[in-house]
Amino acid sequence: xxxxVLLRNAVTAVPVEADFEVxxxxxxxxxxxxxxxxxxxxxxxxxxxxxxxxxxxxxxxxPGDLMPGEALGxxxxxxxxxxxxxxxxxxxxxxxxxxxADAPTPLLTGMAAALSPAATKLAPDGRVPLSAYLGxxxxxxxxxxxxxxxxxxxxPGETLVxxxxxxxxxxxxxxxxxxxGARVVGxxxxxxxxxxxxxxxxFAACVNYKNAAWPDALADACPDGVxxxxxxVGGGILQGVMGRLAMHARIVLCGAMEQYNSPTVLxxxxxxxxxxxxxxxxxxxxxxxxxxxxxxxxxxxDWIASGRLTFKEDRVEGLDAAPxxxxxxxxxxxxxxxxxxxxxxxx
Amino acid sequence: xxxxVLLRNAVTAVPVEADFEVxxxxxxxxxxxxxxxxxxxxxxxxxxxxxxxxxxxxxxxxPGDLMPGEALGxxxxxxxxxxxxxxxxxxxxxxxxxxxADAPTPLLTGMAAALSPAATKLAPDGRVPLSAYLGxxxxxxxxxxxxxxxxxxxxPGETLVxxxxxxxxxxxxxxxxxxxGARVVGxxxxxxxxxxxxxxxxFAACVNYKNAAWPDALADACPDGVxxxxxxVGGGILQGVMGRLAMHARIVLCGAMEQYNSPTVLxxxxxxxxxxxxxxxxxxxxxxxxxxxxxxxxxxxDWIASGRLTFKEDRVEGLDAAPxxxxxxxxxxxxxxxxxxxxxxxx
Numbered sequence: 001x002x003x004x005v006l007l008r009n010a011v012t013a014v015p016v017e018a019d020f021e022v023x024x025x026x027x028x029x030x031x032x033x034x035x036x037x038x039x040x041x042x043x044x045x046x047x048x049x050x051x052x053x054x055x056x057x058x059x060x061x062x063p064g065d066l067m068p069g070e071a072l073g074x075x076x077x078x079x080x081x082x083x084x085x086x087x088x089x090x091x092x093x094x095x096x097x098x099x100x101a102d103a104p105t106p107l108l109t110g111m112a113a114a115l116s117p118a119a120t121k122l123a124p125d126g127r128v129p130l131s132a133y134l135g136x137x138x139x140x141x142x143x144x145x146x147x148x149x150x151x152x153x154x155x156p157g158e159t160l161v162x163x164x165x166x167x168x169x170x171x172x173x174x175x176x177x178x179x180x181g182a183r184v185v186g187x188x189x190x191x192x193x194x195x196x197x198x199x200x201x202x203f204a205a206c207v208n209y210k211n212a213a214w215p216d217a218l219a220d221a222c223p224d225g226v227x228x229x230x231x232x233v234g235g236g237i238l239q240g241v242m243g244r245l246a247m248h249a250r251i252v253l254c255g256a257m258e259q260y261n262s263p264t265v266l267x268x269x270x271x272x273x274x275x276x277x278x279x280x281x282x283x284x285x286x287x288x289x290x291x292x293x294x295x296x297x298x299x300x301x302d303w304i305a306s307g308r309l310t311f312k313e314d315r316v317e318g319l320d321a322a323p324x325x326x327x328x329x330x331x332x333x334x335x336x337x338x339x340x341x342x343x344x345x346x347x
Numbered sequence: 348x349x350x351x352v353l354l355r356n357a358v359t360a361v362p363v364e365a366d367f368e369v370x371x372x373x374x375x376x377x378x379x380x381x382x383x384x385x386x387x388x389x390x391x392x393x394x395x396x397x398x399x400x401x402x403x404x405x406x407x408x409x410p411g412d413l414m415p416g417e418a419l420g421x422x423x424x425x426x427x428x429x430x431x432x433x434x435x436x437x438x439x440x441x442x443x444x445x446x447x448a449d450a451p452t453p454l455l456t457g458m459a460a461a462l463s464p465a466a467t468k469l470a471p472d473g474r475v476p477l478s479a480y481l482g483x484x485x486x487x488x489x490x491x492x493x494x495x496x497x498x499x500x501x502x503p504g505e506t507l508v509x510x511x512x513x514x515x516x517x518x519x520x521x522x523x524x525x526x527x528g529a530r531v532v533g534x535x536x537x538x539x540x541x542x543x544x545x546x547x548x549x550f551a552a553c554v555n556y557k558n559a560a561w562p563d564a565l566a567d568a569c570p571d572g573v574x575x576x577x578x579x580v581g582g583g584i585l586q587g588v589m590g591r592l593a594m595h596a597r598i599v600l601c602g603a604m605e606q607y608n609s610p611t612v613l614x615x616x617x618x619x620x621x622x623x624x625x626x627x628x629x630x631x632x633x634x635x636x637x638x639x640x641x642x643x644x645x646x647x648x649d650w651i652a653s654g655r656l657t658f659k660e661d662r663v664e665g666l667d668a669a670p671x672x673x674x675x676x677x678x679x680x681x682x683x684x685x686x687x688x689x690x691x692x693x694x
């Protein structure tokens with residue numbers, strides 16, 4: 001029989017053990033071109049908390065469904081020429097003792113490859129334990145690598161902050177950044193985790209967010225502000241770090257632990273789509289472009305003259321009329337550029 | 348006497364006329380190196396609604412203070428060799444009939460120049476009215492230019508959405524983008540404004556957000572999603588547009604009209620610091636980096652072997668133990684990469 005863990009019921013808050021059901025199912029059979037895999041190690045990851053609420057791009061899990069997940073296993077039967085009994089593979093086997101998988105489709109890349117039902121043969125390096133291929137050498141490690149190297153690109157001497165700092169992603173983020181010469185400050189949920197971040201991971205500091213004064217502690221730990229923030233949590237932690245940004249800061253939104261456990265989407269702008277769409281949000285301050293005013297005026301003047309740019313004014317006469325116009329402006333009841341002709345005879 | 352408009356009292360909601368006080372003050376005197384300016388035109392801009400709540404970087408206005416603002420005026424007395432009577436200038440004169448200003452300090456650039464107490468001499472182009480230098484050729488126009496050209500960089504055929512679409516910033520954003528070959532969709536607060544955006548500004552479509560079904564209308568107007576969003580409003584409009592983003596969308600946060608009128612900072616992540624710090628928020632999806640897993644594993648393996656990268660595991664034995672570990676993981680009570688040794692004898 002094949003031991004499996006299924007989702008028992010819909011989950012709306014923090015999942016508890018009783019939300020799952022352990023069953024014995026019939027042994028799966030490898031079809032032509034497939035392999036049968038005995039699971040050795042199964043990875044549990046926070047995204048699954050989102051998947052069981054059907055809010056994750058990788059999987060939507062309904063009551064009665066097998067729980068999804070990355071696993072490392074050994075091939076016990078091969079019906080594909082590229083695999084042999086005893087091969088060590090990774091696959092999206094789910095929470096079960098045995099699974100079948102296809103061989104990889106070479107044309108698939110990126111997300112399509114990552115989510116495909118194929119087994120990937122490993123050539124384990126004897127210097128690291130097998131389990132590392134589900135963690136630091138697996139999806140969490142790759143998350144840390146892409147986000148830190150490509151998206152945040154910390155420069156030597158910059159301050160990088162990472163939340164869930166001792167987790168598989170956060171601890172790798174911090175160490176990559178440290179190896180790149182950045183000053184790393186962690187945010188974690190216990191003094192024990194914080195001590196580990198500083199003593200074992202080589203972070204410059206680590207702040208325990210369970211202390212109400214953690215924003216002050218973060219400010220102390222980041223006297224020049226936060227250049228890079230790798231966010232694994234969202235919500236109040238993201239909000240707190242945003243209060244300490246340095247100029248031209250970069251933020252990577254990766255995890256949203258606060259939201260995974262919430263029965264409803266949290267209030268305020270939900271930044272989830274920014275992740276899903278790999279979107280970029282940029283802050284704009286006009287003053288930064290001030291020196292290019294002449295350039296803009298030259299172009300815009302020509303455009304206005306040639307009819308390619310038009311504008312509209314909402315004009316009142318006399319300073320005394322300014323407050324009423326402003327009140328209209330702020331309530332959205334004006335139409336056109338609000339202008340006060342202070343000397344209406346002359347302009 | 349010099350007519351002035353002062354802030355009368357603290358403002359916590361939408362400002363009304365009675366929040367301001369019109370007074371006659373003594374005529375200001377130009378000191379050595381200064382000019383006396385008679386205001387011809389005064390610009391009223393939404394950022395002032397933020398300034399009177401002391402939430403804007405340019406000015407904090409307290410009860411009794413002169414209202415700040417950009418103005419266009421004529422020099423009536425010059426005590427600086429670079430200026431002559433009759434010169435047309437712009438300056439941060441505030442809401443008053445007469446003001447004094449310094450000559451520009453040549454070394455100042457960018458924000459420092461923009462907020463300096465100096466007058467800038469204009470060489471008006473006869474093809475455009477003077478008032479344009481406070482609008483489309485002034486701060487609002489430059490805002491549109493920097494945000495559209497530099498930060499959003501719409502490519503031909505892309506869909507660009509702009510809110511407050513018929514305002515001085517939004518109407519210029521949309522026309523610049525249209526002139527760059529983008530398909531422009533506006534969001535505005537009345538059918539009249541929407542008709543103007545389509546008929547006069549050349550937008551492909553415009554959605555009236557006062558209709559409850561405006562997100563559906565936006566979806567219809569953006570069948571391939573939103574590539575670029577220039578946000579002048581924040582809050583619910585930003586939220587709604589985020590539900591329609593195309594892959595690799597770019598968002599520029601410029602205005603936050605919803606927040607300017609709120610007595611308190613609105614719930615949820617406050618994106619204000621993103622603007623103030625010119626920060627970038629990027630969404631991260633690990634699957635996009637999947638093809639570089641071998642590269643990462645090579646580096647990380649060497650790092651682990653040489654002690655430059657460490658990791659920690661939180662491991663249980665047997666599939667039956669998976670749910671409890673997952674519950675610990677999702678409540679933040681685990682420490683280390685969560686792993687289930689499904690075949691503990693072998694891994």
